[in-house]
Amino acid sequence: MSNSPTERVPTLNIANALTVARILMVPLFIWFLASDDGRDGLFRWLAVATFAVAIYTDKLDGDIARSRGLITDFGKIADPIADKLLIGSALVMLSLLGELWWWVTIVILVRELGITLMRFVVIRYGVMAASRGGKLKTxxxxxxxxVFLLPLTAWLGAWAWWIGAVLMAAALVITVVTGVDYVLQAVKLRRAGKRA
Structure with a gap:
């Protein structure tokens, strides 16, 4: 019988509830952004606010889980999935609105979906928690x-887009590099699991 502390923590806890709440905010965020339709009005600001609150719950649930010992296998899997749903929906919506190149969205989504599927494939050998590089990527x-979501063009002009573009380029590089690292981790985990 395993003595792993993650097996003794109840799945139904405040940290996991915040993760689920973040998942439920995704459709609301999409609706606000779609309703604005690129007009940079009230719905755009509501989308920005929803995105900000959802991202804050990501930090909050992690802090609570660590400080109160509420880390569970469900949280290890659901937390990155919640992140991917939020980030993925934002990227797709920005591309649909013509504010972000589709190829950037596709590269990031292929990496995110690929790593998520890989986590499920190797889950019988062990759970792959988010790495530091993965957290930096997020x-x-x-x-x-x-930055792309904020309607800053009226104040900053083209600078608003360039700031977002530089940050997105950095995100793209980190996304690809950490994706390769996760693949290497999965291979090691699978080999170790087969030997065990």
Missing amino acids: VVQTFAIF
Whole structure:
């Protein structure tokens, strides 16, 4: 019988509830952004606010889980999925609105979906928690998307787009590099699991 602390923590806890709440905010965010339709009005600001609150719950649920010992296998899997749903929906919506190149969205989504599927494939050998590089990737992606979402063109002009573009380029590089790292981790985990 395993003595892993993650098996003794109840799945139904505040940290996991915040993760689920973040998932439920995704459709609301999409609706606000679609309703604005590129007009940079009230719905755009509501989309920005929803995105900001959802991202804050990501930090909050992680802090709570660590400080209160509420880390669960469900949280390890659901948390990155919630991040991917939020980030992915934002990227797709920005591309649909013509504000972000589709190829950037496609590269990031292929990496995110590929790593998520890989997690499920190797889950019988062990759970792959988010790495530091993966967390950095999420932070940089979040900042880049947030800048793209903010209707700053009226104040900053073309600078607003360039700031977002530089951040998105950094996010793209980190996304690809950490994707390769996760693949290497999965291979090691699978080999170790087969030997065990």
